[in-house]
Amino acid sequence: DVKVTQSSRYLVKRTGEKVFLECVQDMDHENMFWYRQDPGLGLRLIYFSYDVKMKEKGDIPEGYSVSREKKERFSLILESASTNQTSMYLCASRPGTSEKAGNYGYTFGSGTRLTVV
Amino acid sequence: AQSVTQLGSHVSVSEGALVLLRCNYSSSVPPYLFWYVQYPNQGLQLLLKYTTGATLVKGINGFEAEFKKSETSFHLTKPSAHMSDAAEYFCAVKRAAGNKLTFGGGTRVLVKP
Numbered sequence: 001d002v003k004v005t006q007s008s009r010y011l012v013k014r015t016g017e018k019v020f021l022e023c024v025q026d027m028d029h030e031n032m033f034w035y036r037q038d039p040g041l042g043l044r045l046i047y048f049s050y051d052v053k054m055k056e057k058g059d060i061p062e063g064y065s066v067s068r069e070k071k072e073r074f075s076l077i078l079e080s081a082s083t084n085q086t087s088m089y090l091c092a093s094r095p096g097t098s099e100k101a102g103n104y105g106y107t108f109g110s111g112t113r114l115t116v117v
Numbered sequence: 118a119q120s121v122t123q124l125g126s127h128v129s130v131s132e133g134a135l136v137l138l139r140c141n142y143s144s145s146v147p148p149y150l151f152w153y154v155q156y157p158n159q160g161l162q163l164l165l166k167y168t169t170g171a172t173l174v175k176g177i178n179g180f181e182a183e184f185k186k187s188e189t190s191f192h193l194t195k196p197s198a199h200m201s202d203a204a205e206y207f208c209a210v211k212r213a214a215g216n217k218l219t220f221g222g223g224t225r226v227l228v229k230p
Contacts, residue, residue: 004160029215040126042207042220043161050216058217090160092214106218108153108160 003027004109006091012115018088019078023091029097029107032074034058034066037111046089048094049074049097074081088113119144119210123221131229136195138224140182140208143189150191151209151218152182161207165190168213178202203228 007022012116025032031050034060035043045058047066055066063085067075074093078085124139142148149168165176172184178201182193190201191208208221 033216033218035220040222042121042123042222043209043218044220045217048216092161105163105166106161108162110158110160 004093004107004108005087006090006112008109008112010113012031012117013078013081015082015116017078017081017116019081019088019116021076021078021114021115022047022089023074023076023109024072025074025093025107026072027093029093030071031094032068032079032104033062033092033093033094033106034074034076035090037090043090046076047068065074078114083115086114086116118165119148119212121208121210121219121221122166123206123208123224125224126222127225127227129227129229130198132200133197136180136193136198136202136226138206138208138226139172139191140191140193140221141189142208144206144210145214146212148185148210148212150182150184152176152180152191152193153207153209154178155205155207155223157204164193164206165166198226200228200230202226 004025033048034046049055049068065077089112092106094106122141145175151166167184175181180195180228209218
């Protein structure tokens with residue numbers, strides 16, 4: 001089974017800190033995604049990457065950046081954390097071609113719950 | 118632009134009763150449709166999907182959903198709720214070409230004994 005591992009389950013950071021959220025997948029997937037989950041809003045796409053060093057903005061990229069230096073790792077960066085970035089962050093991955101994607105499924109990590117104080 | 122609306126942020130059902138979770142979407146092109154489930158403190162797990170072909174789709178854990186193009190709906194049902202079905206459920210839509218999944222706001226299901 002594909003595993004998507006998020007390095008931290010819970011994080012508490014101070015306002016203004018630079019925060020790194022790490023995600024690693026072990027099945028050679030081309031595509032990786034960062035979502036933010038908030039009650040009543042579902043999941044909203046922050047950024048995604050379709051290849052090493054490639055990235056595209058999602059629906060809510062403001063205040064975030066990403067890094068993908070290796071295929072298996074996709075990092076979400078909060079340049080200067082703010083309290084309105086307190087949320088659950090979910091990473092996901094997906095194969096790049098329809099043949100490998102098969103049923104077009106995305107595999108999600110267990111999430112990182114970030115609290116900014 | 119695509120959007121997904123899930124009617125009801127919370128649903129309470131009795132054990133053994135029908136579970137019905139509603140999902141409507143808007144999309145300029147025929148979409149692919151998904152239902153995901155999230156158990157407490159876990160990531161999202163795919164329940165079922167519609168891409169092409171048969172409009173009644175069966176998934177895991179006894180769930181099924183029917184794609185109705187005329188109603189732009191993809192409602193999720195299970196004939197008989199089990200205590201283990203207590204979770205949050207998300208409907209999502211994706212264009213056939215492209216990577217982006219757009220999610221609804223989620224519906225939290227409570228199952229009463």
